Amino acid sequence: MTDKIISAKNVELKFGKGSEEVVALKNISLEVGAGEFVSFIGPSGCGKTTFLRTVAALENPTSGQILVNGVSPDEARTNRAYGYVFQSAGLYPWRNISKNVSLPLEIMNYSREEISKRVSESLNLVELNGFEKKFPWQLSGGMQQRASIARALSFDADLLLMDEPFGALDEIVRDHLNEQLLDLWQKTGKTICFVTHSIPEAVFLSTKIVVMSPRPGRIVDVIESPFPSSRSLEIRDSKEFISISQRVREGLRSGYDHNENKG
Amino acid sequence: MTTMRIRAKKFLKTIAGKILPILTILVLLTVVWYFFTIYLNSAMQIDKYDKQGISWNISKLVLDTMSQERPKLPAPHQIAEEIWETTVEKKITSKRSLIYHSSITLSSTIVGFILGTVLGVVLAVSIVENRAMESSLMPWIIASQTIPILAIAPMIIVVLNSLGFSGLLPKALISTYLSFFPIVVGMVKGLRSPDIILVDLMKTYNSTKVDIFFKLRLPASVPFLFTSMKVAIAISLVGAIVGELPTGAVAGLGARLLTGSYYGQTIQIWSALIMASILAATLVFSIQAIGYLVSKKMGYSNEEA
Numbered sequence: 001m002t003d004k005i006i007s008a009k010n011v012e013l014k015f016g017k018g019s020e021e022v023v024a025l026k027n028i029s030l031e032v033g034a035g036e037f038v039s040f041i042g043p044s045g046c047g048k049t050t051f052l053r054t055v056a057a058l059e060n061p062t063s064g065q066i067l068v069n070g071v072s073p074d075e076a077r078t079n080r081a082y083g084y085v086f087q088s089a090g091l092y093p094w095r096n097i098s099k100n101v102s103l104p105l106e107i108m109n110y111s112r113e114e115i116s117k118r119v120s121e122s123l124n125l126v127e128l129n130g131f132e133k134k135f136p137w138q139l140s141g142g143m144q145q146r147a148s149i150a151r152a153l154s155f156d157a158d159l160l161l162m163d164e165p166f167g168a169l170d171e172i173v174r175d176h177l178n179e180q181l182l183d184l185w186q187k188t189g190k191t192i193c194f195v196t197h198s199i200p201e202a203v204f205l206s207t208k209i210v211v212m213s214p215r216p217g218r219i220v221d222v223i224e225s226p227f228p229s230s231r232s233l234e235i236r237d238s239k240e241f242i243s244i245s246q247r248v249r250e251g252l253r254s255g256y257d258h259n260e261n262k263g
Numbered sequence: 264m265t266t267m268r269i270r271a272k273k274f275l276k277t278i279a280g281k282i283l284p285i286l287t288i289l290v291l292l293t294v295v296w297y298f299f300t301i302y303l304n305s306a307m308q309i310d311k312y313d314k315q316g317i318s319w320n321i322s323k324l325v326l327d328t329m330s331q332e333r334p335k336l337p338a339p340h341q342i343a344e345e346i347w348e349t350t351v352e353k354k355i356t357s358k359r360s361l362i363y364h365s366s367i368t369l370s371s372t373i374v375g376f377i378l379g380t381v382l383g384v385v386l387a388v389s390i391v392e393n394r395a396m397e398s399s400l401m402p403w404i405i406a407s408q409t410i411p412i413l414a415i416a417p418m419i420i421v422v423l424n425s426l427g428f429s430g431l432l433p434k435a436l437i438s439t440y441l442s443f444f445p446i447v448v449g450m451v452k453g454l455r456s457p458d459i460i461l462v463d464l465m466k467t468y469n470s471t472k473v474d475i476f477f478k479l480r481l482p483a484s485v486p487f488l489f490t491s492m493k494v495a496i497a498i499s500l501v502g503a504i505v506g507e508l509p510t511g512a513v514a515g516l517g518a519r520l521l522t523g524s525y526y527g528q529t530i531q532i533w534s535a536l537i538m539a540s541i542l543a544a545t546l547v548f549s550i551q552a553i554g555y556l557v558s559k560k561m562g563y564s565n566e567e568a
């Protein structure tokens with residue numbers, strides 16, 4: 001029980017009522033252990049982001065149970081159990097990088113010394129030291145996203161929830177950030193939940209891949225990755241990598257009803 | 264040294280880039296203005312020639328239309344002369360000094376603007392933080408602006424006078440009445456401007472409403488506030504002048520307009536009008552400059568500032 005960071009049982013979530021009702025999550029049961037890197041992959045509307053938001057207590061399940069660190073998501077949030085990274089960096093334009101990273105620390109009432117120590121540690125982890133005094137508009141998209149990761153790391157939560165953090169970046173930057181993220185994950189031993197659209201990204205990063213499907217949002221396959229936690233971009237050319245990618249693709253296809261999907 | 268020089272050059276270039284278009288329009292307007300001066304004043308001038316049996320030609324007519332004492336439309340140089348006489352040559356304490364009158368109007372403009380800004384911000388905050396306030400207040404706020412200010416201004420002055428308030432405050436309150444509105448609208452928009460993910464982000468830190476307000480909504484609203492303040496200060500000046508009209512005020516630009524129209528002193532009216540627009544331009548420009556400096560200081564990029 002203790003090493004289960006997330007445990008979801010029959011979680012269901014509906015938006016709207018009557019004919020407008022949308023079943024965003026149906027019958028989601030899943031466990032995430034400490035130190036795992038779990039990717040959620042699926043087409044738009046499959047509920048991967050909604051599930052992440054449910055873990056973060058930004059949405060409430062209609063039925064079923066979800067526990068984060070053994071307590072309700074609301075309580076976990078009060079305990080500051082997780083850091084959340086959104087698709088866009090979401091930096092405050094009126095705060096420089098170090099002030100952006102210190103935002104959660106200010107809200108959590110850390111002492112001044114503690115804040116400056118943690119800000120420089122977090123910026124170190126994402127290799128952004130030297131940019132403390134820069135404002136967001138002075139940084140590239142990839143650097144902005146790294147700053148937002150530093151912000152999520154600053155208060156040292158054990159769980160990192162990432163909602164397509166690199167979705168808006170080009171492939172070269174994305175590859176680089178994926179490597180950095182793996183590196184960071186190994187260094188810190190955090191548990192990471194990572195939402196993505198990209199099959200190679202999911203297979204490359206994860207210890208566990210959760211394949212989801214829309215209408216209603218549900219899990220169609222859970223794949224355990226055979227790769228060691230320390231891996232390099234070269235594994236993408238290996239046989240295992242290709243066979244896992246294939247399995248993910250099949251999972252995506254099986255849950256994908258072309259007649260129903262009009263875009 | 265060279266960077267200084269480059270900077271100075273750049274500065275001059277931007278000034279030239281901004282001033283030149285304005286000057287071009289000014290020249291055009293002046294030409295049109297002179298044309299109308301001659302056109303509108305000539306009938307009266309010819310009448311005068313006929314009565315006094317003076318023989319005249321076109322060039323004499325043109326010159327004379329531009330130097331009448333009470334022209335239908337005074338020429339720009341007549342207004343400039345009047346402004347020069349009543350600002351530079353008159354003592355500031357003199358009742359005929361335009362600077363004296365401007366300062367009277369300016370002070371109630373400023374007081375009214377400050378009150379309006381405070382009121383506007385307070386209303387905007389309560390609207391954004393409380394749904395009930397929005398549905399109960401917003402219709403009244405909008406309705407308040409549909410009442411013609413010219414109709415309500417004398418009422419406000421009369422009521423306040425009978426309550427013992429006279430002088431600056433009633434006029435300032437009319438400015439407040441006009442200027443709080445753009446502030447409310449702009450601030451509500453500004454306080455609601457943060458992206459939904461920024462609010463969600465604050466929620467993931469388990470932050471309170473107070474945190475979300477002071478760390479997110481308020482700083483995000485600053486550029487909106489300055490944009491509304493530019494509108495509000497110009498409208499405050501209008502309010503102050505309108506407030507001076509019905510009271511038979513003896514001082515202020517409004518009073519100058521009024522006495523000017525009693526005695527058919529068109530030159531006086533026009534110079535008060537020009538003075539009012541110079542004042543408005545200066546006020547708006549000052550707000551803009553302060554807004555720019557604040558945005559820069561806060562870290563916004565040039566485009567956002």
